[in-house]
Amino acid sequence: MHVLEPGHSFASVTDKIANIVLRRPVTLGWVAGFAISFGVMQILLLALAYLLFRGTIIWGINIPIGWGFAIINFVWWIGIGHAGTLISAILLLLKQSWRNSINRFAEAMTLFAVACAGLFPLVHTGRPWLAAYWLFPYPNSMGVWPQFRSPLIWDVFAVSTYFTISLLFWFTGLIPDLATMRDRAQNRWARGIYGLLAMGWRGSARHWKRYETVYLLLAGISTPLVLSVHTVVSFDFATSIIPGWHTTIFPPYFVAGAIYSGFAMVLVIAIPIRKYYGLDDMITMRHLVNSAKVMLATGLIVAYGYVMEVFAGFYSGNVYEKYLTLNRFEGPYAPFYWALVFCNVIFLNILWFKKVRETPIYLFLVSLVVLVGMWLERFVIVVVSLHRDYMPSQWGIYVPTRWDYLTFIGTLGLFASAMFLFIRIMPMISIFEIRTLLPESKVKAEAEVKH
Amino acid sequence: MEPIYGLMAEFDTPTELVEAAKRSYADGYRKMDTYSPFPIEEASEAIGFHKDRVALIVLIGGLLGGLSGYLLQYWINVINYPLNIGGRPYHSWPSFIIVTFEMTILFAGISGVVGMLALNGLPMPYHPVFNVPRFKEATNDKFFLCIEAADPKFDRADTERFLASLNATNISEVPH
Numbered sequence: 001m002h003v004l005e006p007g008h009s010f011a012s013v014t015d016k017i018a019n020i021v022l023r024r025p026v027t028l029g030w031v032a033g034f035a036i037s038f039g040v041m042q043i044l045l046l047a048l049a050y051l052l053f054r055g056t057i058i059w060g061i062n063i064p065i066g067w068g069f070a071i072i073n074f075v076w077w078i079g080i081g082h083a084g085t086l087i088s089a090i091l092l093l094l095k096q097s098w099r100n101s102i103n104r105f106a107e108a109m110t111l112f113a114v115a116c117a118g119l120f121p122l123v124h125t126g127r128p129w130l131a132a133y134w135l136f137p138y139p140n141s142m143g144v145w146p147q148f149r150s151p152l153i154w155d156v157f158a159v160s161t162y163f164t165i166s167l168l169f170w171f172t173g174l175i176p177d178l179a180t181m182r183d184r185a186q187n188r189w190a191r192g193i194y195g196l197l198a199m200g201w202r203g204s205a206r207h208w209k210r211y212e213t214v215y216l217l218l219a220g221i222s223t224p225l226v227l228s229v230h231t232v233v234s235f236d237f238a239t240s241i242i243p244g245w246h247t248t249i250f251p252p253y254f255v256a257g258a259i260y261s262g263f264a265m266v267l268v269i270a271i272p273i274r275k276y277y278g279l280d281d282m283i284t285m286r287h288l289v290n291s292a293k294v295m296l297a298t299g300l301i302v303a304y305g306y307v308m309e310v311f312a313g314f315y316s317g318n319v320y321e322k323y324l325t326l327n328r329f330e331g332p333y334a335p336f337y338w339a340l341v342f343c344n345v346i347f348l349n350i351l352w353f354k355k356v357r358e359t360p361i362y363l364f365l366v367s368l369v370v371l372v373g374m375w376l377e378r379f380v381i382v383v384v385s386l387h388r389d390y391m392p393s394q395w396g397i398y399v400p401t402r403w404d405y406l407t408f409i410g411t412l413g414l415f416a417s418a419m420f421l422f423i424r425i426m427p428m429i430s431i432f433e434i435r436t437l438l439p440e441s442k443v444k445a446e447a448e449v450k451h
Numbered sequence: 452m453e454p455i456y457g458l459m460a461e462f463d464t465p466t467e468l469v470e471a472a473k474r475s476y477a478d479g480y481r482k483m484d485t486y487s488p489f490p491i492e493e494a495s496e497a498i499g500f501h502k503d504r505v506a507l508i509v510l511i512g513g514l515l516g517g518l519s520g521y522l523l524q525y526w527i528n529v530i531n532y533p534l535n536i537g538g539r540p541y542h543s544w545p546s547f548i549i550v551t552f553e554m555t556i557l558f559a560g561i562s563g564v565v566g567m568l569a570l571n572g573l574p575m576p577y578h579p580v581f582n583v584p585r586f587k588e589a590t591n592d593k594f595f596l597c598i599e600a601a602d603p604k605f606d607r608a609d610t611e612r613f614l615a616s617l618n619a620t621n622i623s624e625v626p627h
Contacts, residue, residue, distance in 0.1 A: 009592065145531065147534055148524040148547055149536050154553075161553040168561065169560075180488070182590075183591065202589065203487050203488060204571075205485040205500060206500050206571070208487070209503050210505050211490065211567060214509070217563050218564070221509075222560075224556070225553075232549060444466045
């Protein structure tokens with residue numbers, strides 16, 4: 001299977017990708033998709049406005065379940081973002097050139113997913129405008145500073161660094177393509193705006209050399225960064241003493257789960273896009289199959305994590321850990337647990353079949369199941385552990401309210417609206433990196449050149 | 452100031468461009484640059500540009516970031532605002548590692564991108580090469596070599612003859 005179907009030249013690559021933005025008229029399909037997403041996003045605004053008006057009482061959270069949907073959704077969204085960085089950074093370092101056609105929109109996906117994720121802990125504080133002094137170290141009139149032994153502070157630094165570096169990486173990758181867009185735009189405004197963003201890029205050899213160095217270094221620092229982010233997210237749980245959370249398996253198992261769900265989202269986005277924009281010569285079956293394989297591998301790591309959790313629950317001899325495991329199996333939230341086992345342990349194995357990996361529609365459906373499964377995983381981790389910890393007198397039950405659901409659905413609208421806008425105004429595939437996939441981009445040795 | 456910025460030759464393939472750049476360098480030209488729609492490692496080598504200082508900037512940025520991250524936490528949690536958390540020492544360094552690490556990455560990344568742009572002289576609102584009408588293909592599928600008039604060896608007629616001997620598909624003057 002090809003990374004790029006044969007028959008392309010430098011110019012045809014430029015045309016094909018740039019024309020989606022510059023020449024293709026706005027289609028009804030895009031307008032409808034954007035309108036629906038944008039409409040759903042209004043639900044978010046409504047839910048947030050009401051939240052700020054009434055406070056977090058509109059959610060189902062209450063002690064002992066103080067985290068609820070806000071943290072479930074935070075972890076879910078930020079996990080999705082991880083695939084983008086994996087594709088753009090880790091696969092670059094590993095010289096996996098097939099990444100070149102999916103890295104751009106996967107990075108955009110990362111940015112939007114992290115934006116959705118960041119929203120949740122922020123509004124979970126109830127009054128975000130008062131939360132700044134214990135989240136960020138800045139000199140305030142109270143003379144109060146954050147407490148750096150807390151994993152919640154680590155989280156603030158990890159997530160904000162992650163967002164900043166992802167944005168830089170994405171924008172740096174865009175600069176040469178923005179120059180291409182500038183040079184091809186016919187509309188004066190478009191030329192002006194792309195020109196402004198391209199900052200006068202002219203493809204000089206000196207510029208390219210420095211550019212390549214910084215791009216490689218960004219990949220190099222993003223790799224430990226992305227692994228650290230979900231590790232730090234898992235520390236929010238693992239450094240506490242709540243049964244089911246206080247385990248050393250959390251960091252690797254969270255990172256694997258993040259990549260697993262992230263690749264599912266990549267497929268959910270890539271499969272309709274390649275179909276709708278006729279990009280199956282650039283986002284080829286090879287990309288889909290490779291993503292499916294990564295999903296299968298990381299999914300199996302996650303499944304192993306579940307098995308180890310059950311094993312550790314019984315093997316530890318700790319009555320609370322053992323009870324937590326039994327409570328997952330047969331407690332009030334057992335249906336969530338078994339649905340999660342179905343999605344992430346049993347159903348996942350369908351990816352062993354070549355037929356499933358090579359049929360886009362099956363992959364699309366499997367990816368949706370994976371996304372649901374990973375959401376359920378976070379639900380089980382957050383709620384089941386919190387609702388019954390050490391003292392039965394402190395036990396409680398968590399029922400999400402309509403505002404919990406509306407806020408979550410709203411972020412799906414925000415994410416989809418941002419994606420729709422992105423594919424309409426930016427080259428969604430990296431043009432210059434696709435050019436380097438063409439055989440004629442390689443400089444031939446002097447002996448081969450005919451004089 | 453020279454009346455023109457330089458002379459620009461256009462090529463169809465990266466191989467021809469690199470070959471032309473090598474020959475120009477061998478011929479004694481130094482003030483020149485190649486323009487291509489994607490990075491060509493051999494091109495920067497051919498024009499004698501071997502060392503970019505980006506890696507050093509990233510290293511310094513990263514070290515400064517890590518250092519400032521650690522010192523910030525030390526100053527806050529040990530000197531300015533000590534908090535007793537579960538009886539742990541004020542200087543509980545293992546807890547400070549994560550923020551130190553994140554700050555290292557943050558500063559390294561920002562200084563790398565800003566450093567790259569600064570060394571490249573970007574953003575640059577105006578540059579003479581854009582005066583060549585064909586130059587907009589430099590971001591599409593054509594490859595350009597520009598020998599600048601500031602080069603001591605530059606001579607309007609001689610250099611044009613030299614460029615013509617390099618199999619260029621097109622040679623044009625770059626006005627200021």
